[in-house]
Amino acid sequence: MIEGVVPDCWNHYLAILDLAYNNNLRGIIPASICSTSLVVLRLSNNEFFGELPSSFKNCTSLQTLDLQHNKISGSIPAWLGENLQELQTLELRYNMLTGTIPPQLGNLTYLHVIDVSNNHLSGAIPHSFGNLTAMKTNIGRGWSGIDNYVNNIEINMKGREFQLEGRIPSIFICINLSNNMLSGEIPEELAHLSFLQSLNLSRNQLSGQLSEKIGELKWLEVLDLSVNNLSGVIPPTMTNLTSLNHLNLSHNNFYGEIPYGGQFQVLLDPSIYFGHRGLCGVPLNTKCEIEAPAQPLGLPNNEDDNNLEAIWFYLSMSLGFIFGFWAISGALILKKSWRYAYFRFADHIYDKIYVLVAVNLKKMKRKCCLARE
Numbered sequence: 001m002i003e004g005v006v007p008d009c010w011n012h013y014l015a016i017l018d019l020a021y022n023n024n025l026r027g028i029i030p031a032s033i034c035s036t037s038l039v040v041l042r043l044s045n046n047e048f049f050g051e052l053p054s055s056f057k058n059c060t061s062l063q064t065l066d067l068q069h070n071k072i073s074g075s076i077p078a079w080l081g082e083n084l085q086e087l088q089t090l091e092l093r094y095n096m097l098t099g100t101i102p103p104q105l106g107n108l109t110y111l112h113v114i115d116v117s118n119n120h121l122s123g124a125i126p127h128s129f130g131n132l133t134a135m136k137t138n139i140g141r142g143w144s145g146i147d148n149y150v151n152n153i154e155i156n157m158k159g160r161e162f163q164l165e166g167r168i169p170s171i172f173i174c175i176n177l178s179n180n181m182l183s184g185e186i187p188e189e190l191a192h193l194s195f196l197q198s199l200n201l202s203r204n205q206l207s208g209q210l211s212e213k214i215g216e217l218k219w220l221e222v223l224d225l226s227v228n229n230l231s232g233v234i235p236p237t238m239t240n241l242t243s244l245n246h247l248n249l250s251h252n253n254f255y256g257e258i259p260y261g262g263q264f265q266v267l268l269d270p271s272i273y274f275g276h277r278g279l280c281g282v283p284l285n286t287k288c289e290i291e292a293p294a295q296p297l298g299l300p301n302n303e304d305d306n307n308l309e310a311i312w313f314y315l316s317m318s319l320g321f322i323f324g325f326w327a328i329s330g331a332l333i334l335k336k337s338w339r340y341a342y343f344r345f346a347d348h349i350y351d352k353i354y355v356l357v358a359v360n361l362k363k364m365k366r367k368c369c370l371a372r373e
């Protein structure tokens with residue numbers, strides 16, 4: 001076990017550098033760690049801090065960059081997507097990264113694992129992710145020239161951590177951007193990633209509606225969109241996701257009918273839909289209205305509009321009441337002559353009504369008695 005600060009001098013023929021799980025390594029990542037021969041770099045579960053050194057631009061053969069569980073700050077550099085053309089897995093979760101996700105990552109032909117979850121990233125999910133070739137076409141290349149090295153990829157899937165051996169997932173395909181501060185809509189282009197197996201976007205501030213095209217992700221096994229601001233209906237095309245075995249849509253603003261059929265027949269945990277008011281259908285207790293496909297439950301298309309309308313309704317009602325009440329009461333309190341006039345008028349009306357009722361009652365009684373006789 002190596003302890004302490006990593007010295008800034010490295011043998012430049014190294015292909016694999018694995019210092020994961022030392023927990024004691026700290027300091028900034030040495031600039032000289034990288035070379036054109038380095039293929040695998042794992043420094044995960046240590047205490048490295050500071051930014052990614054720009055000398056990493058020279059790691060042009062790097063296939064695995066695993067820095068998860070450290071204290072790395074700064075932003076994800078754009079040159080990562082420009083210089084590291086061989087990159088297959090990028091694991092940066094549990095760090096202190098800020099800024100936006102650079103669209104250049106979409107250029108990386110072989111990238112099939114992106115895990116930047118549990119950082120402080122903001123901005124939108126790049127549309128260019130729809131161009132990630134290895135996720136679109138399953139062109140897995142395997143681990144060139146490193147046959148003896150068993151490459152453990154750790155992935156947080158289905159809420160648990162488990163390990164996948166390098167030989168199997170030469171093509172495990174996943175995107176995990178969860179627990180950041182990402183906003184904007186989920187780019188429709190993600191639907192091009194037909195080999196995607198796991199997509200976790202939970203715990204962000206994503207808004208807008210889900211595209212119908214999400215149904216094209218035929219290999220998707222895990223979809224976690226929980227704890228965002230997504231709205232609209234759950235696209236019925238999602239019943240085409242025949243591999244789906246873990247779904248979480250809880251704590252968003254979806255409304256309408258939960259799709260029925262396909263995997264939705266076995267995904268029956270109600271907590272998938274917790275934190276919604278407008279959803280109906282199996283597995284919830286709320287039944288759907290029969291003819292309501294366009295605007296289920298009579299809600300308008302836009303949740304915000306709906307809330308706004310409700311707010312205006314109550315506001316104008318309250319204003320109307322306050323105004324009406326005080327316009328009369330205020331005037332009566334302020335002006336003596338009006339007060340007299342008002343109560344005289346009220347008295348008069350009362351007398352009139354009393355007389356009317358009494359007369360009619362008598363008439364009715366008489367009629368009724370006559371009828372009886």
Ligand SMILES: *[C@@H]1O[C@H](CO)[C@@H](O)[C@H](O)[C@H]1NC(C)=O
Nearest residue numbers: 103106126127128129130131
């Ligand atoms: C995706 O790739 C195509 C072809 O290279 C390019 O024209 C397009 O601009 C890219 N899309 C994005 C959003 O980067």
Ligand SMILES: *[C@@H]1O[C@H](CO)[C@@H](O)[C@H](O)[C@H]1NC(C)=O
Nearest residue numbers: 156157158159178179200224
């Ligand atoms: C998605 O990510 C969140 C936060 O990182 C995590 O708590 C959750 O378990 C993940 N979901 C799945 C299905 O792995």
Ligand SMILES: *[C@@H]1O[C@H](CO)[C@@H](O)[C@H](O)[C@H]1NC(C)=O
Nearest residue numbers: 226227247248250269271272
């Ligand atoms: C979905 O996510 C919510 C919020 O994180 C959690 O409480 C719930 O247990 C999850 N349900 C499933 C089925 O994973």
